[in-house]
Amino acid sequence: MKLIMSLTILLLCKITLGQIVFNREVPAEGDIYLTPQIAIPKINPGYTVWLPDEGKINGLIVFTHPRRDTVNTDSLINYSLQNHLAVLYATTDNRLEFFFDKNKMSEIEGHINEVITKHFIPRENLLFCGMSLEGTRALKLTMFANSSDSKYRLKPKAIVLCDSPLDMIRLHKEMVKAKELNFNPITANEGTWVSGYLESNLGGTPNENFQAYVDCSPYCYSDDIVKNYLQFKDIAIRAYAEPDVNWWIDTRRKDYYSMNAIDMAALINELKIAGNENAELIITYDKGYLPDGTRHPHSWSIIDEQEMLEWFLNMIQ
Numbered sequence: 001m002k003l004i005m006s007l008t009i010l011l012l013c014k015i016t017l018g019q020i021v022f023n024r025e026v027p028a029e030g031d032i033y034l035t036p037q038i039a040i041p042k043i044n045p046g047y048t049v050w051l052p053d054e055g056k057i058n059g060l061i062v063f064t065h066p067r068r069d070t071v072n073t074d075s076l077i078n079y080s081l082q083n084h085l086a087v088l089y090a091t092t093d094n095r096l097e098f099f100f101d102k103n104k105m106s107e108i109e110g111h112i113n114e115v116i117t118k119h120f121i122p123r124e125n126l127l128f129c130g131m132s133l134e135g136t137r138a139l140k141l142t143m144f145a146n147s148s149d150s151k152y153r154l155k156p157k158a159i160v161l162c163d164s165p166l167d168m169i170r171l172h173k174e175m176v177k178a179k180e181l182n183f184n185p186i187t188a189n190e191g192t193w194v195s196g197y198l199e200s201n202l203g204g205t206p207n208e209n210f211q212a213y214v215d216c217s218p219y220c221y222s223d224d225i226v227k228n229y230l231q232f233k234d235i236a237i238r239a240y241a242e243p244d245v246n247w248w249i250d251t252r253r254k255d256y257y258s259m260n261a262i263d264m265a266a267l268i269n270e271l272k273i274a275g276n277e278n279a280e281l282i283i284t285y286d287k288g289y290l291p292d293g294t295r296h297p298h299s300w301s302i303i304d305e306q307e308m309l310e311w312f313l314n315m316i317q
Contacts, residue, residue: 019050019051019052019053019073019077019081020050020051020052020053021048021049021050021051021070022047022048022049022051023046023047023048023068023070024046024047024048024111025044025045025046025047025068026044026045026046027044028042028043028044028045028093029042030042032093032094032096034096034193034194034196034197035192035193035196035197035200038189038192038193038196040094040095040096042093042094043066043091043093043094043095044066044068044091044093045091045092045093045107046090046091046111047088047089047090047091047111047115048067048068048069048070048088048089049086049087049088049089049115049119050073050077050080050081050086050087050088051081051086051119052081052082052084052085052086055084056084056120057084057085057086057119057120057121058083058084058085058121058122058125058313058316058317059084059085059086059121059122059125059126059127059157059312059313059316060085060086060087060088060112060115060116060121060125060126060127061076061080061085061086061087061088061127061129061309061312062088062090062112062126062127062128062129062138062141062156063087063088063089063090063129063130063134064089064090064091064097064108064130064134064137064138064141065089065091065095065130065131065134066089066091066095067089068089075305075306076305076309079305079306079309080309083309083313085309085312085313086115086119086121088111088112088115090108090111090112091108092104092107092108096133096197097133097137098133098136098137098197098198098201098216099136099137099140099141099144100201100202100216102144102147102149105140105141105144105149106144106149106150106151108137108141109141109144109145109150109151109152109154110151110152112126112152112154113151113152113154116154122316123154124157125157125316126154126155126156126157126158127156127157127158127159127160127312128141128142128156128158128159128160129159129160129162130160130161130162130164131162131163131164131299131300132162132163132164132165132260132298133164133165134164135159135160135161135162135163135164136161136164136165136166136218138156138159138160138161138164139159139161139164139166139218139232140218141154141156142155142156142159142231142232142235143218143228143231146231155235156235157235157236157312157315157316158235158236158237158238158278158311158312158315159232159235159236159237159238160237160238160240160303160308161237161238161239161240161264162240162300162302162303163240163241163242163260163261163264163297163298163299163302164239164260164263164264165260165263166217166218166219166220166260166263166264166267167217167219167220167221167222167263167266168198168202168206168213168214168216168217168220169206169210169213169214169217169220169221169222170221170257170262170263171194171198172194172195172198172199172205172206172213173206174191174254174257174258175190175191175192175194175195175198176191176195177191177258178190178191178252178254178258179191179192179195181253183252183253184251184252184253186252187252187254198213202216210222214226214228215228218232218267219263219266219267219270221263221266229267229270229271229274230274232267232271232276232279233271233274233275233276234276235276235278236278236279236315237267237268237271237276237278237279237280238280238282238308238311239264239265239267239268239279239280239281239282240282240284240302240303241259241260241261241264241265241281241282241283241284241302242261242283242284242285242286242287242288242297242298242299242302243256243259243261243283243297244285244286244288244297245259247295247297248297260298261283264281265281267279268280268281269281284302287299287301287302288301288302289301
């Protein structure tokens with residue numbers, strides 16, 4: 001193990017049989033205020049990347065959640081490395097990042113570019129993945145790559161979404177309802193900070209600044225002009241959902257209008273209408289469970305990781 005430290009950057013390289021791991025972080029202090037009353041501590045921005053220890057690297061799987069563990073692997077990392085794919089976890093200092101700020105997207109784009117450049121990974125073979133808001137970020141990064149603010153124009157070959165909110169107008173409405181209903185403390189708290197965070201960053205409610213919500217949405221049902229989703233018409237997209245409506249009604253008092261599945265189904269349908277034959281909505285049943293075994297359809301467990309990676313490998317080999 002090799003450890004190099006400076007005042008601002010921690011760079012860790014760990015080498016074990018079959019893998020090489022790099023961790024690059026900048027220490028962060030302080031809090032991020034989601035609302036004037038709700039704050040979360042900053043996380044260290046930077047990235048962790050897992051690389052096969054030999055042979056050509058054929059592609060890169062990109063996540064935007066903080067996985068700083070450089071010792072323990074998992075099935076997704078293992079299967080990726082076995083198939084000469086690298087896996088990157090890149091974050092800003094905000095674990096609940098919405099990408100309201102273009103500089104934050106530029107920051108993540110810079111990490112991706114650094115990894116593919118240093119390790120000779122084909123820039124055209126990128127898979128952006130994400131659970132919930134992380135999937136939203138995957139689409140937002142793709143939109144950013146099409147903008148004049150993008151330095152590297154890193155567009156993915158494929159995108160995987162797992163129960164991700166896409167329509168910020170719908171999301172705001174259902175979060176306000178959850179807050180006011182106050183049926184479940186988890187959803188009431190989420191409704192409070194999400195609606196407040198959207199309002200503080202998008203200039204008020206959708207009624208007060210409709211266009212800001214449209215511009216922030218990878219897909220927006222209320223939008224007939226901008227149509228951000230057309231930026232994905234030439235990209236392979238899989239959207240996974242487990243819309244167990246009775247679970248949501250019984251445990252959260254939420255219905256179909258409160259589910260992220262409604263956004264993803266609309267996105268996939270519009271992409272198919274636009275001619276994207278590689279857009280898929282994958283509906284699962286009774287696969288959503290948290291790591292402790294608790295039933296929850298809003299879970300990464302609905303995805304068959306090996307099958308998902310084989311889907312991506314078929315596109316790049």
